[in-house]
Amino acid sequence: MMIPTARRISPTWAPYLFISPFLILFAVFGVFPLAFSLYLAFQTWEPTSGLAAMQYVGVDNFAFALRDEWFWKSLKNTAWLAVASGLPQHLVAIPLAYFIHSSFTRLRNGVVGAYFMPYITSTVAIAILFSSLFSTDYGLINIGLQAMCQVPVLGWFMPQDPTDWLGQPENIKPAIAIIVFWRYVGFNVVLYLAALQTIPKDIYEAATMDGASRMQQFWHITLPSLKPMIFFGVTLSVIGGLQLFEEPFILTGGRGGSDQAGMTTAIYLYRMAFDFNDFGAASAMSWLLFIVVAILTWLTNRAFRPRGPSA
Amino acid sequence: MWLEGQRYFSCGALALAVMIGLMQADALARQTLTVAAFPAVDEIVKAAIPVWKRSHPEVDIKVVSRQFGDHHIAMTTALSTSFHLPDIMALEVGYVGRFAQGGGLEDLSRPPFGISQHVNHYVPYAVQQATSRKGTIIAVPTDVGPGTLLYRADLLARSGVSEAELTRSWDSYVAAGAKIKASTGAYLLAHARDMKDIVIRTGIQPGEGLYFDSRSQVLVTSPRFVRAFELARQIRQKRLDAKVLAWSNEWSEGFKRGSIATQMSGAWLSGHLSNWLAPSTRGLWRAAQLPENAFAAFGGTFFAIAKGAPAANKPLAWEFIRLMTLNREVQLNAFKSQDAFPALLETYNDPFFDQTIAFLGGQKARQVWREAARHINAVTVHKQDAFAEEVINTELDKVLDRGKDIRVALADAERLLKQRALR
Incomplete structure (x- = not known):
């Protein structure tokens, strides 16, 4: 069937038309909020007075944020959580992926699926589940620890009283880190499995013929070949870790916990805007956080850059 | 045949025109007030609709209900953008103080509202809570805690x-x-x-x-x-x-x-x-x-009118707020059904207090x-x-x-x- 010429889209415009649904959504939900928050970062604004109530204040909001003790506290919390939850993810995911790759054949997809499950589960469901697991008096984790107290020798290392996981500042961060680790380790396993599949088998065969052990093969073939994927995975973890919000937000009832020990920068700037009504400072903090993310991503990039004369 | 068809068409067009005319007339005659509220204020508002209908059968009340936190975030957003503002918004006392700092809510002591002549009917501290530093009264108390x-x-x-x-x-x-x-x-x-x-x-x-x-x-x-x-x-x-x-x-x-x-x-x-x-x-x-x-x-709950809300509805919105807060029957019903302690002093001599x-x-x-x-x-x-x-x-x-x-x-x-x- 022929389409009348009048209804035909000219080849010049067709690509733009077809790509426009994405572009429109991206402009509305991506570009506009970015630009607006940058604009807001230089304004003071009482939001309930309407858009006209904004007043330009220059870099005041940035200066305030940099002087604000709680902003620094939230950055420290974020850094702690990013390291404590991010590093183990990769240290566990790489050997785990290698193990799954080399030891499972038929069951592989099922095993990978099981590890991937937490990643696709709703954060709210996870947080509710873990709050009951971490409950001081009725939680399974404390019941488990109490049971271990009965075991000779092992019992010496276990806390005698039930641990207040989500109430005491010193316990909140480890509790959150455990959840974040548990949630994202499967995602990294999938990344590394995909990378492992691209390593040619003949390299291993040649290594085996040369008498290399499995450990040597892992160390000298697998790990170097995984480097690009490690770079990708670590970058994702750095960005995700620094923007951590949902898990601590729900676990601490949206307030950041006792002594704000679980208050990440993302939670703090959300609270600055919606709880403390300071949208200008919140926007400034979000851009400062962006700068931190950018610097750390650049450092990651540098750390993984190929070295040596051949590079 | 053709004539027959034309007649049907004319009849159909006429019927359609009449229907559209009726719908427009209905839309003109019927007015809807939107009340944004959170539990259990939403229930209290819904329960007051029959009382409202007695004096205003032509004005419908639409209750937009959200959870407590969501409601106040939605009201903040609506006020900041002057978009999707309800005719009347319920506010919890903590937000009344906060919103009083901004200029987004109507000063109800000025015409056409005139809350000043009614302030003696309310529990005094609740009126103070809704009074800004500039002396404007930006909300009317409905229940107190x-x-x-x-x-x-x-x-x-x-x-x-x-x-x-x-x-x-x-x-x-x-x-x-x-x-x-x-x-x-x-x-x-x-x-x-x-x-x-x-x-x-x-x-x-x-x-x-x-x-x-x-x-x-x-x-x-x-x-x-x-x-x-x-x-x-x-x-x-x-x-x-x-x-x-x-x-x-x-x-x-x-x-x-x-x-x-x-x-x-x-x-x-x-x-x-x-x-x-x-x-x-x-x-x-x-x-x-x-x-x-x-x-x-x-705690305590208030009703307020946003400056950016539809101007045509404001007199009616004010009337609805008066009904919710000054009508003895409505206030006592809310107390009996939802434990909303009345802000209206006239209810305080009701036998219900002595039960x-x-x-x-x-x-x-x-x-x-x-x-x-x-x-x-x-x-x-x-x-x-x-x-x-x-x-x-x-x-x-x-x-x-x-x-x-x-x-x-x-x-x-x-x-x-x-x-x-x-x-």
Whole structure:
């Protein structure tokens, strides 16, 4: 069937038309909020007075944020959580992926699926589940620890009283880190499995013929070949870790916990805007956080850059 | 054939035109007021619709209901963009103070509203809460939360403690708690923080807010904070608090098992206890005034009209607010069905106040709360109150859990708040 010429889209415009649904959504939900928050970062604004109530204040909001003790506290919390939850993810995911790759054949997809499950589960469901697991008096984790107290020798290392996981500042961060680790380790396993599949088998065969052990093969073939994927995975973890919000937000009832020990920068700037009504400072903090993310991503990039004369 | 067809077409077109005409006329005649509210205010508004319809059969009421937090975020967003604003918005007292700082809400003391002629009908402190520093009144109170001390009469009897011992002074309250703990094992209260929250509200000088004065000077090192922290520390040192925060599972479990002997709260808590928190403790609770005659408010609901709301609806919106807040029948219905303590003083002579409450062992507790409502003083609100509360709670935790010195803790809080006071 022929389409009348009048209804035909000219080849010049067709690509733009077809790509426009994405572009429109991206402009509305991506570009506009970015630009607006940058604009807001230089304004003071009482939001309930309407858009006209904004007043330009220059870099005041940035200066305030940099002087604000709680902003620094939230950055420290974020850094702690990013390291404590991010590093183990990769240290566990790489050997785990290698193990799954080399030891499972038929069951592989099922095993990978099981590890991937937490990643696709709703954060709210996870947080509710873990709050009951971490409950001081009725939680399974404390019941488990109490049971271990009965075991000779092992019992010496276990806390005698039930641990207040989500109430005491010193316990909140480890509790959150455990959840974040548990949630994202499967995602990294999938990344590394995909990378492992691209390593040619003949390299291993040649290594085996040369008498290399499995450990040597892992160390000298697998790990170097995984480097690009490690770079990708670590970058994702750095960005995700620094923007951590949902898990601590729900676990601490949206307030950041006792002594704000679980208050990440993302939670703090959300609270600055919606709880403390300071949208200008919140926007400034979000851009400062962006700068931190950018610097750390650049450092990651540098750390993984190929070295040596051949590079 | 063709003619036949043309006739049908003409008839159809005529019918369509008539229908459209009727619909337009209907739309002109019918008006809809949108009320944005949160539970259980939404239910109260819905229940008032039949009363409204008696005088305004042509005006429909549409209730937009959201959860408490979502509702206030939605109202903040609507006010900031002047988009999707309801004709009437319900606001919780904390947000009334905050929204009063901005200029987004109508001053209801000016024409065409004129709340000034009605202010004497409302509980005085509630009107003060809705009055900004500039003297504008930006919201109308519909229900109030007079503070009360709910206590377990059975636990008091077993430990030989009288109600007077509990309420005479804060020191006697703590001493009574020690007796209760020794003879029954029950904690005096859920969290030491609850007590701090009341003590810092006592002895506020005129012109002072809770944390800041009218010139934004920080007040957290004043004697009322020192005393509140000292009393809270005594409570913790004597192990008189269960260390559980309100609305947690452990909190409701504490009520069910009788391990918490008293709770300071709004009068509405007895309704929650009776309905779902601890229905099995029926008859065991009593209500008293807060210790040392500390009259304090716990919550309260207001109605407001946004400046950006449709202008044509504003006179009707104002009329609807008057119905919700000045109509005795509507106010009493809300009290009876949802435990919304009336802001309208004319209801206070209703026989309902003299009825006994079975959950409170047949006590005529509404009389106690009515008395409290009349004595409460409003506290001036400051923009940084929400942040200040957070800072004070954090410092109190440090005092209670890690033995931080009270003066150092309050000085730290002061330093942090000074930085914010003028933002």
